[in-house]
Amino acid sequence: MNRRAAAAIVAICVSIKMRRRKKRSVWVKDWIKRRAQLGAYNQLLSELKNEDPECYKNFLRMKHDDFQYLCNKISPAIKKQDTNMRLAISVEERLAITLRFLASGDSYRSLSYLFRVPQQTISKIIPECCDAIYRFLKPNYMEVPSSEDCWKKKSEDFKNKWNFPNAIAALDGKHVVIKAPQHSGSLYYNYKGTFSIVLMALVDANYKFIYVDVGCNGRISDGGVFANCSLSNALSNGSLNIPPPMPLPGRAKYVPYVIIADDAFPLKPYLMKPFPFRNQPGPNRVYNYRLSRARRVVENAFGLLANRFRILRKPIELCPEKVIKLVTAICVLHNFLLERSSRHVYAPQGSFDEEIDGVVTPGSWRQDPPPDNILFSNRPLASNMSNESKEIREEYKEYFVSPEGEVSWQYRYIS
Template identity: 85%
Template sequence: MRRRKKRSIWVKDWIKRRAQLGAYNQLLSELENEDPECYRNFLRIKHEDFQYLCNKISPAIKKQDTNMRLAISVEERLAITLRFLASGDWFRSLSYLFRVPRQTISKIIPECCEAIYRFLKEDYMKVPSSEDEWKKISEDFRNKWNFPNLVGALDGKHVVMVAPQHSGSVYFNYKGTFSIVLMALVDANYKFIYTDVGCNGRISDGGVFTNCTLSMALSEGTLNIPPPQPLPGRIKNVPHVIIADDAFPLKPYLMKPYPFRNQPGPNRVYNYRLSRARRVVENAFGILANRFRILRKPIELCPEKVTKIVSATCVLHNFLLDRNSRHLYAPQGTFDEEIDGVLIPGSWRSDALPDSALFSERPLASNMSNLSKEIREEYKEYFVSPEGEVSWQYRYIS
């Protein structure tokens, strides 16, 4: 066994001067008073929201002062965590910046991330529990994306990390990296409705979905999703659905594109309309990684800590979109926009990762039921009918 190195000093002198020269007490105080825009850039959050978070998670992360030394304050702990999420800096770099030992930071960040997720999820990322809440989501998709009876866009994102010790190929994915999977359901306003984080990257997106609680709730009908109803101008009842790509199985509650190329014109219209509505989940993943840069590099932590980090970024994404800081977190032009069907790419795409979470090669899921196919056919007929078509859709299927 390795012999533990004996300490030569209790606390280094430069760390002792944290109260006077640390980043929180000096740099952030200056930015708050002199340059609020740089303050937001440094932490990805404005000062009022920072104080709200401090008050919210304080019971879980506040530590007791002792006769030996003063505890690191809640504000410093949260600032260290937000800077880590915003920049992806190494613990050692944060140690020099905040004058906090690296070993202490390694404990602070997972603890804060867990508290952020636990205390914010009920208010900012709760799965809808009533028909009225689901109907509101469905109306947003119909008004913004011309897709009725739709209650969410589903996809998975691989969060890359350094290979865990003694894990073999468990976390090795089809992209050739080690990862855990973020499975997310997103509404029409780019907010996460549901997330499942932590499944090893070796499992396909369809496999992750099949084994997650959302799939079980959908198949058992326990989510209080509104009952089936006809599409506008149609007669046949169809259920409210979520949409996904070819990696997922076709189900009565889960619509996916027609596979393969050289499809007939109506099928290509359906694929275009489905892909157009699915753009919300691509944008949500894109802006998430753009704002929280820790997601843009291999994370050198164990899978349990990576799971806490990813969960915290998702709930912070919703938190910042919900509050008055939306125009600061995601200003005009951040997300994709459309003008008469012409796509104007969001600003996040100019800094996007090369392997997009939506358009990478994936194994196709099968096992389609006849009922699922009939529902997809009804959507296809609606999208080419006078009640359901949009004027520009035929320009994008040639």
């Protein structure tokens, strides 16, 4: 068969296929055309704002004033121009669709009925809005401290609130469950039997994220995730402007400012973890209790995140690149809502674990059954430890059982 004949056959096949393709009956469906009058933003949210502010806050996870602030902040990145054919979807509607998706985890189809916006349009709106939220809020609400004074303030918070001096942050990771990407094989398959990407986060004493790394495939071990993230490199080369070592209160030996983590991470001079295994001596158990107590901030931050943004409680049916945009936006929104006047809406009294004289009252987020993706657990222990790291941990242990460092209730929790 010569080239002309082959080309003719291909042209005929394409022509037949085009004829068989169903012709579009309407450009925009009638029920979508009525969005301006009956859509959720113009109708339902307007009613909630005026008649039931509490339900408005629950619907979007924030007050109207904060919603408007956010609209103004990200408007330059998501605003579209009207055309002669149709009016553009407003910035407010785009943001409302995105926030409702993050808050509820509803499908694009469900949101299309609620907001009277086509699914294909929603699939473009949500990643674009999430990207804008992260880019415009991050400089003010989720920046890694850049000066020694800022780090010292973080350390003072840990000392005053959690009785752990020289600590600057708590570190942990969370598997964000996703639908298996096409042709990915076992790349995203994790030890829990699900497909995921990893959120690695650094959290301060006030439950705020100060650093997140999102997107590493779930197959990689948590130690590997940490080793390959920019935070690990910055800690290793000393580029974070962390203050020089200082003695613990009432002690003479200088110890560095540290990050606290669990067994899955390596013990480093700048990274403290528990003594492994059971049947440890009493002072070791005291140290483990005090470290676990201070590290609770990262567990609470993850717990509240999944409780408020329910998209994190189910497998996300988007490609990993879009999931990364969703998760980073959620983390910066968490900080934004904790810092602004919406804190009592987003995290009212009792949301986080509370402790008085060692008696812990669980936070309200724990009332939800834990999702499959809540935290790392049952992981192999990291075991590479230097002598310097061990000496620093020993100094903390000695401090916690000394008159200067002990707390009255700690011995009740080491049996």
